[in-house]
Amino acid sequence: MTQPEKTSPARIPDPDIFLYDTLQRQKVRFEPTSPGRVGFYLCGPTVYSDAHLGHAKANVAFDVVRRTFEHFGYSVRFVSNITDVGHLQNDSDDGEDKLLARARLEQLEPMEVADKYFWSFSDDMRALNVKRPSINPRATGHVPEQIALIEELIARGHAYESAGSVYFDVRSWPEYGKLSGRRLDEQAEGTREAVREEKRDPRDFALWKRAESGHIMRWDSPWGTGFPGWHIECSAMSLKYLGEGFDIHGGGLDLQFPHHEAEIAQAEAAGHPFARYWMHNNMLTIGGEKMSKSKGNFTTIADILKRHDPAVVRFLLISSHYRSVTEMNEEAFAAAASGYARLTGTLQAIERALEEAPAGAADRQDEGLVAKIRTHVQAFEDAMRDDFNTPKAVAELFGLSSLMNTALNSGTVATAALEEGRRAFTELGGEVLGLFTQSETPNEDSAMLVETLMELVLQARQSYRLNKQYADADRLRDTLSSAGISIEDTKEGVRWKR
Ligand SMILES: Nc1ncnc2c1ncn2[C@@H]1O[C@H](COP(=O)(O)OP(=O)(O)OP(=O)(O)O)[C@@H](O)[C@H]1O
Ligand SMILES: [Zn+2]
Numbered sequence: 362m363t364q365p366e367k368t369s370p371a372r373i374p375d376p377d378i379f380l381y382d383t384l385q386r387q388k389v390r391f392e393p394t395s396p397g398r399v400g401f402y403l404c405g406p407t408v409y410s411d412a413h414l415g416h417a418k419a420n421v422a423f424d425v426v427r428r429t430f431e432h433f434g435y436s437v438r439f440v441s442n443i444t445d446v447g448h449l450q451n452d453s454d455d456g457e458d459k460l461l462a463r464a465r466l467e468q469l470e471p472m473e474v475a476d477k478y479f480w481s482f483s484d485d486m487r488a489l490n491v492k493r494p495s496i497n498p499r500a501t502g503h504v505p506e507q508i509a510l511i512e513e514l515i516a517r518g519h520a521y522e523s524a525g526s527v528y529f530d531v532r533s534w535p536e537y538g539k540l541s542g543r544r545l546d547e548q549a550e551g552t553r554e555a556v557r558e559e560k561r562d563p564r565d566f567a568l569w570k571r572a573e574s575g576h577i578m579r580w581d582s583p584w585g586t587g588f589p590g591w592h593i594e595c596s597a598m599s600l601k602y603l604g605e606g607f608d609i610h611g612g613g614l615d616l617q618f619p620h621h622e623a624e625i626a627q628a629e630a631a632g633h634p635f636a637r638y639w640m641h642n643n644m645l646t647i648g649g650e651k652m653s654k655s656k657g658n659f660t661t662i663a664d665i666l667k668r669h670d671p672a673v674v675r676f677l678l679i680s681s682h683y684r685s686v687t688e689m690n691e692e693a694f695a696a697a698a699s700g701y702a703r704l705t706g707t708l709q710a711i712e713r714a715l716e717e718a719p720a721g722a723a724d725r726q727d728e729g730l731v732a733k734i735r736t737h738v739q740a741f742e743d744a745m746r747d748d749f750n751t752p753k754a755v756a757e758l759f760g761l762s763s764l765m766n767t768a769l770n771s772g773t774v775a776t777a778a779l780e781e782g783r784r785a786f787t788e789l790g791g792e793v794l795g796l797f798t799q800s801e802t803p804n805e806d807s808a809m810l811v812e813t814l815m816e817l818v819l820q821a822r823q824s825y826r827l828n829k830q831y832a833d834a835d836r837l838r839d840t841l842s843s844a845g846i847s848i849e850d851t852k853e854g855v856r857w858k859r
Contacts, residue, residue, distance in 0.1 A: 375433035378746045383639040384540055388748055399430050399437045400603035404612035407444040408478035409463040412485050413659035415652040418645040421675055422683035423611045424491040429745045432793045440602045441494040445475035445501050446578050448591045471578055485662040488671045490795045496602050500594035504580045507589040507597045511568045519630040523559040525571030525585040531564040534630045541618035566623050568593050592623035600633050610636035614643055642683045672796055676701040679751040679794055707762040708786045710769050715779050725775035730768055734781045737761040741789050758790050819855050
């Protein structure tokens, strides 16, 4: 077992980060296992269909957590798994493997299904500006580690074999239930009778399942041919890559029971201290109900991105707190689009003012404005160190936006103040919240496309003018101007700028 990498942190990590720990049921001060480093594990997707907006909420939420730690000087090892085996329909110990069912439907190899949806998930995350995990381990790539952990559990008397499957013995581990607070009588899963007969207690959960004939994904094990249960992969892979007693485990509230409860029991009953803090994101809902693949009430990220700027989607997701429900509807998108446009509008105005700064602006000082900007920066950072309070942090960005707009509207602003304002936007809104990048830095392809289109538009304007269609030429110019593009007739020809 290894510890997070030994590179030096960029700056002395900020000691005062508070997070809500589900295990302690309160906000607590974060104390890293190893100074300056954070080991973070996030339960990732089961790759059997396209990711939906609920997945986007979870992944963006923890991406912001990661970015916040990095902003405060921590070096983060972020591990997020890919479930490509063992997740059975209904999340219980029977039913078909979700991936196998999909493979049959699409007439693909199970690994083709896993790869197809893994890559589409990666594309979605990239579009939403979610940083890549440091490690993205797959369950099928870690079967020996899972078998080894199951053997440890059997050796310690916390698991037993039954008809070629292995179950965790819940009665042998009184701490089972400590995370979710579920009482024993609430823990029984709705398992089919045939599976119940194999178990000593209906609450016992599968660590290893025997493969029936025709089950394609199968591995040899000390208990015969089979495949791992869904929960064991996360215990095995988080311990492997983050070490015992690693810092933070994250995931959706819906995973608290049984998945996370099982993860803790599997690790700790085998003698390995597990995550020290637990963070859970609340659900993205639609009409008040959790958006979910199995319920079929989902909108895929890819579909949403056909209609909305990815930065607006991200902005919408972080405008509510990660522990609050986010209700998704068209009004919410419209509000996010206009809020986001307000922020980018200010950032663009700052950029323009810096480009067009009149002589003398660089020598001017405006300590009053710089101090006010710093007050917003401080308040933003305080909000983020207080359990990653993104709505409050976003409110500080709006405050900053009003402050800068007022300054810009009332005359020339000192270059130093503009730079301070720009830095606040790009470091806080950009690096911490992950905004601005898509719309502010168009990629090479889109820059070339704009060039080509502008050339065409200017040629059209030129031919209007040659044909004395001045009203049409002016209309073109006005339309461009309302899109933020100005054109200028110079001796060398027509010039345009944004
Ligand atoms: N609506 C949602 N809001 C927030 N997080 C979600 C939502 N749906 C899924 N997640 C989170 O995404 C991660 C992966 O979830 P999973 O692949 O089980 O998706 P799902 O849609 O719930 O699938 P299924 O319906 O098949 O259980 C989990 O951490 C889960 O909590
Ligand atoms: Zn997990």
